Amino acid sequence: MNKNILLLLDGFSKGIIYPVIFLVFLFKLLFKGRRISSSNGRYLLIKIMGGGNLISWIDVLPWESCDILTAKSNSEILKIFSASAGNVFIDTNRFLGLAFSTLYLLRLYWRGQYDCIINMESESAFAKLISITVPSKRVVGITNIYRSVIDRIVYDEYMVSPYVLSRKDSISQIVHFHPKRNTNFLTIVNSHQEVFKSKFENYIPNDIIIAPTCSEVDELRRMPNSFWKLFFGRIHNSFYEKITIIFPSKNDPQYSFFHNLAASIGGIKIALTGYEEFIYMIKNAGLVVTLDSQALHVAQLFKVPAIAFYGPTSPIGVDLRDTTYPLTAGLQCSPCTHKYFVKPCNDSAYCTQTSYLSYELPFLQRHD
Structure with missing residues (x-):
């Protein structure tokens, strides 16, 4: 998995996510918060990196009704552990492969209207972009205060508050x-x-x-x-x-x-x-x-x-x-x-x- 490509993708996504968020907010304001009225009853789980995490969540996720967006390098994990047929993989090793797979997944996801999108990469601008552009009844995210490009520009160094530390x-x-x-x-x-x-x-x-x-x-x-x-x-x-x-x-x-x-x-x-x-x-x-x-x-x-x-x-x-x-x-x-x-x-x-x-x-x- 190429870290530089992922960072480039996230930086590019940050450049367009704010105007997209503004447009989505404006749409909700004009239509009084209207969301889709029907869905395909499925979940979309976004977890691009950390395939081992998917294994640890096997007993809590509704796999039979869950589509998963993840890196291509995690395909073998899901082949063994997930019964879902809706897995979509993005190529994180080559920039062109990443661009084509991203366009493909957006086209694919627009065909369905999800009951819920679960974003496990909440600090990723790319994951946020997917979360707000794919039709769904509900979007939820789990955050871990991960690094961001903005943090890199603003700070020479900083500390994320660790567990049980004053x-x-x-x-x-x-x-x-x-x-x-x-x-x-x-x-x-x-x-x-x-x-x-x-x-x-x-x-x-x-x-x-x-x-x-x-x-x-x-x-x-x-x-x-x-x-x-x-x-x-x-x-x-x-x-x-x-x-x-x-x-x-x-x-x-x-x-x-x-x-x-x-x-x-x-x-x-x-x-x-x-x-x-x-x-x-x-x-x-x-x-x-x-x-x-x-x-x-x-x-x-x-x-x-x-x-x-x-x-x-x-x-x-x-x-x-x-x-x-x-x-x-x-x-x-x-x-x-x-x-x-x-x-x-x-x-x-x-x-x-x-x-x-x-x-x-x-x-x-x-x-x-």
């Missing part, structure tokens, strides 16, 4: 940024960790899947090679033969590192998986070790025990279940993913460093 602490970080733990938030995380340990108190995993990759849109959430090297030093060597590390291809930026690491340790397997095999391996694993990633969302869906490293994201951002053991540095500036152009730490990513390994690793811990 305004005083936020101001302190703006005046002088330094990595500092959010103790209130960590109390919540620690409570969830205790629930997990109680649930799996006597559990012994037969096999372990490690999925170190994440979305191309947000490479910052990857844990660095130095972290993984220390991680394998922390786990008991009796688990090595149970471990399979999975990658989508050899082109992954960390593939060579893990391949060499596995060879030096011995017993650990490396697997290249297609999408269906990826789902099968996660679904049938005894334990999944991963990031805040699609692998985590699949493990949560199938109630597979998972240890998840949350770097610049939050354990409670998308979904957190009692089958997940969250590990987070819990910094005051977190979560920052998708919220900034220039992050408060200038991409130093203190949240992905080795402080995680000062915590207990359920099932895997070495005691020597």
Whole structure:
């Protein structure tokens, strides 16, 4: 998925959305708020990026009556998990492909009159444009205070208020940024960790899947090679033969590192998986070790025990279940993913460093 194309699309959409919004407002004013009187009884869900989120929402969305607008790169996810025939994909890798697919989807959506449009990309000007131009009875949006082009122009840096953090602490970080733990938030995380340990108190995993990759849109959430090297030093060597590390291809930026690491340790397997095999391996694993990633969302869906490293994201951002053991540095500036152009730490990513390994690793811990 090409981030530059998406930003260009959003900037272009911002140039036309305000006059369009004014025209829509004028229309409503003249016709006293008149909306369409009938609909096709369907929902339109707009979620362009973050295909793993779609997996985590499977049990709450009305899939049988839901059309989905998303990136072409999410097509395999919906092929497996969604029964909807109304999925429309936009090409986010090529500008011309994006332009043609956008025109196609507008033509397609104008044929139907939706009961409700649910915009999960509420800060995106492009998603807003779709929301107000496609006929519907109702439009709703869920916001996360994501970054915007306007913010990039106006601010040199700024902070989005993280979870359970006082305004005083936020101001302190703006005046002088330094990595500092959010103790209130960590109390919540620690409570969830205790629930997990109680649930799996006597559990012994037969096999372990490690999925170190994440979305191309947000490479910052990857844990660095130095972290993984220390991680394998922390786990008991009796688990090595149970471990399979999975990658989508050899082109992954960390593939060579893990391949060499596995060879030096011995017993650990490396697997290249297609999408269906990826789902099968996660679904049938005894334990999944991963990031805040699609692998985590699949493990949560199938109630597979998972240890998840949350770097610049939050354990409670998308979904957190009692089958997940969250590990987070819990910094005051977190979560920052998708919220900034220039992050408060200038991409130093203190949240992905080795402080995680000062915590207990359920099932895997070495005691020597």
